[in-house]
Amino acid sequence: MSGTVLLGYDIETASDSTVGFLEGAAIIHDKHEVPWAVYVTGATVEKCTDAVRKVRDNELLTVCQHTYDHMLLKCVYMMPGDVKPLHGESPNAFIRGGTLEEVREQISKTQALMRDLVGVECQGLTAPWCYYRGLVDRPDLLQVLEDNGIRWVRAYGRDYRDCQPTPFTAQPFFYKDQGFPDILELGMQGYQDDFYWDRFDDRRHGDTYQDYLYATLEEVAKNDWVWNVASHDHGTPTKEAFFETKGKWIEDFIVRGKEVGVRFAAPGDFYAEMVARRDAGEEIAACL
Numbered sequence: 001m002s003g004t005v006l007l008g009y010d011i012e013t014a015s016d017s018t019v020g021f022l023e024g025a026a027i028i029h030d031k032h033e034v035p036w037a038v039y040v041t042g043a044t045v046e047k048c049t050d051a052v053r054k055v056r057d058n059e060l061l062t063v064c065q066h067t068y069d070h071m072l073l074k075c076v077y078m079m080p081g082d083v084k085p086l087h088g089e090s091p092n093a094f095i096r097g098g099t100l101e102e103v104r105e106q107i108s109k110t111q112a113l114m115r116d117l118v119g120v121e122c123q124g125l126t127a128p129w130c131y132y133r134g135l136v137d138r139p140d141l142l143q144v145l146e147d148n149g150i151r152w153v154r155a156y157g158r159d160y161r162d163c164q165p166t167p168f169t170a171q172p173f174f175y176k177d178q179g180f181p182d183i184l185e186l187g188m189q190g191y192q193d194d195f196y197w198d199r200f201d202d203r204r205h206g207d208t209y210q211d212y213l214y215a216t217l218e219e220v221a222k223n224d225w226v227w228n229v230a231s232h233d234h235g236t237p238t239k240e241a242f243f244e245t246k247g248k249w250i251e252d253f254i255v256r257g258k259e260v261g262v263r264f265a266a267p268g269d270f271y272a273e274m275v276a277r278r279d280a281g282e283e284i285a286a287c288l
């Protein structure tokens with residue numbers, strides 16, 4: 001058995017849910033000695049500075065960014081092909097992305113906030129909402145990431161309908177063909193949280209999100225895939241609330257992951273490994 005799992009959480013509500021999530025997640029990751037990353041919006045860093053500072057020195061944690069106030073780097077047009085309401089009344093959803101200048105401002109401002117308020121130089125970024133095929137068609141956006149010292153990004157997190165699950169063919173690759181051989185796309189395979197799994201009604205493996213997670217872990221181990229797993233600081237105003245909701249499946253997931261023998265990696269270590277493989281001549285091609 002093999003397979004690699006990276007756990008990374010979007011911290012974006014700038015509210016009590018941020019505090020509850022960070023406190024709860026730190027307890028779980030310390031208990032199981034499993035690395036984790038947080039992708040924090042600049043607005044959340046401003047509002048919840050103490051909560052982020054409190055976990056910043058956790059040796060298992062990598063602090064990354066998620067734009068200033070969750071601006072999409074590009075548009076998303078979700079067409080699930082069913083009649084269930086999506087984000088609003090319609091089953092389809094069009095979410096507008098920012099302009100290049102707006103996105104540049106959002107990312108550089110957040111780098112500065114992270115540096116000034118938390119003392120962190122972010123090397124990773126999650127693109128709000130994520131996109132089909134990530135940033136393969138946007139060298140201008142990749143240039144913004146490069147200019148801001150971003151080394152790994154989670155931007156490929158949707159299927160051809162701009163929905164989910166994101167296929168596991170979306171394995172990590174460098175944006176070499178776009179002229180950015182040092183920027184690694186990690187992908188965000190599967191569902192970006194329990195609420196998307198629920199919306200897309202994926203009961204193939206059972207009635208709970210854990211059923212889906214466990215079945216997918218077996219596949220990841222069997223095929224030696226990389227799986228970037230995500231969650232959000234939604235509905236977690238206290239650590240007790242966290243343990244009753246997100247924390248429940250996160251801990252179950254970690255325990256089962258250890259049972260099936262996947263390894264848990266920190267994004268910085270994983271990035272260094274991928275660079276070493278690339279520099280040793282291995283072809284790490286995008287498979288879209």
Ligand SMILES: [Zn+2]
Binds near residue numbers: 128129
């Ligand atoms: Zn987000």
